Amino acid sequence: MTEYYIGLMSGTSMDGLDAVLVDFSQQRPQFIAHHHEPLPLDLAQQLHQLCQLNGDQELHNYAQADRDFGRYSASVVKHLLQQQQLTAKQIVAIGSHGQTVRHQPFGQPSYTLQLGDPNSIASLTGIAVVADFRRKDIALGGQGAPLVPAFHQAVFAEANHSRVILNLGGIANITVLPGASEQVSGFDTGPANTLLDQWYSYCHPLATERFDRDGAFAAQGQVQSDLLARLLSAEFFLRAAPKSTGRDDFNLAWLQQYLRGHEALADVQATLTELTAVSVANAIAGLSFNASRPLEQVFVCGGGVYNQTLMKALQRHLPDQQLLSTAQLGVQPQHVEAMAFAWLAYCFIHRLPANLPAVTGASRRAVLGGLYLAE
Ligand SMILES: Nc1ncnc2c1ncn2[C@@H]1O[C@H](COP(=O)(O)OP(=O)(O)OP(=O)(O)O)[C@@H](O)[C@H]1O
Ligand SMILES: [Mg+2]
Secondary structure (H helix, E strand, O other): OOOEEEEEEOOOOOOEEEEEEEEOOOOOOEEEEEEEEEOOHHHHHHHHHHOOOOOOOHHHHHHHHHHHHHHHHHHHHHHHHHHHOOOHHHEEEEEEOOEEEEEEOOOOOOEEEEEOOHHHHHHHHOOOEEEOOOHHHHHOOOOOOOOOHHHHHHHHOOOOOEEEEEEEOOEEEEEEEOOOOOOOEEEEEEEOHHHHHHHHHHHOOOOOOOOOHHHHHHHHOOOOHHHHHHHHOOHHHHOOOOOOOOOOOOOHHHHHOOOOOOOOHHHHHHHHHHHHHHHHHHHHHOOOOOOOOOEEEEEEEOHHHHOHHHHHHHHHHOOOOEEEEHHHHOOOOOOHHHHHHHHHHHHHHOOOOOOOHHHHOOOOOOOOOEEEOOO
16 A cells, blocks of 8 residues: 655755655655746746735735645646546645745744645645645744754764765755764755845846756856955854754845956855855854764755856865765655655644754754644
């Protein structure tokens, strides 16, 4: 008997929705299929606007984008089902992250906001939806993020080796798997693709591509060490974990306050790419490991793994570690985060707690999410 779940993830890069079909009937989650659908341009523009403060008619625009993203999510699920010749009845549940439009874990009070109406997804697909994964952790005093370390632990941990899993999504986050029975930790290290994409699109307003493919544009520029130092002085990099971040902290307006106005465009792209590499390397350098299990391998997932300029910079700053793709551990780098949300839905259905207080800072472990029935 199979136990199929679908995971839906669209991160801060807002590049599109990743949908994965996962079978949980075996001891380890089995990947079955993946479908990625780029975010339609008009919906992307709507969402970009919602991520900025002081937009006009925020509530109205929010409510419409919530419905639109829900319907778009449902269409991606239907495509995946069709591709696999499966019916709704064969899927236990969909785990939908939704699209983050605000993330204020250090606010008073703190909050995080994901849109993508789960009622629409459930009604249009005929499949139960588990959604709203982050707010229970926030309610318990946590950051509500990152949530993926528990999944990384479930699928990537190994008793005899220390491992770091590095997700280069819109934001970069690390999961520290110290081996044996030692406590797993993890946190956001700072911006990755969200800032790279935003600067690239700003420099190439007419391009159809919305990211710096292979890091080619960054490779044309020179890292500006004075700009890099100014960017690294930002408060987020100096904070101790638990910490998490988003477009609220790292966006074009944030970047522009550090520019002196005379930098060449490709130099800024190169410097932002270096910023991601250095902030990740600094975070890893600050970790300590049991002497019998030194950190030798860092496994990378997320779209940033395809940015060669970024990967070369990272390897330069992590000379003592081998930089590998999670594909080496049996999971393609672009599937990991969506699989995590299929797993989070699985945990909810089985009433298993899924947050790690050592990661998020929540007061206790808890079952995450809410259920939206199809019937
Ligand atoms: N060939 C490539 N070259 C350079 N960058 C790439 C390439 N392919 C993907 N990317 C980058 O990866 C990004 C998408 O990555 P991903 O889907 O992991 O991010 P995300 O949706 O923000 O994820 P997360 O769920 O981790 O927040 C794109 O926006 C782009 O910047
Ligand atoms: Mg994505």
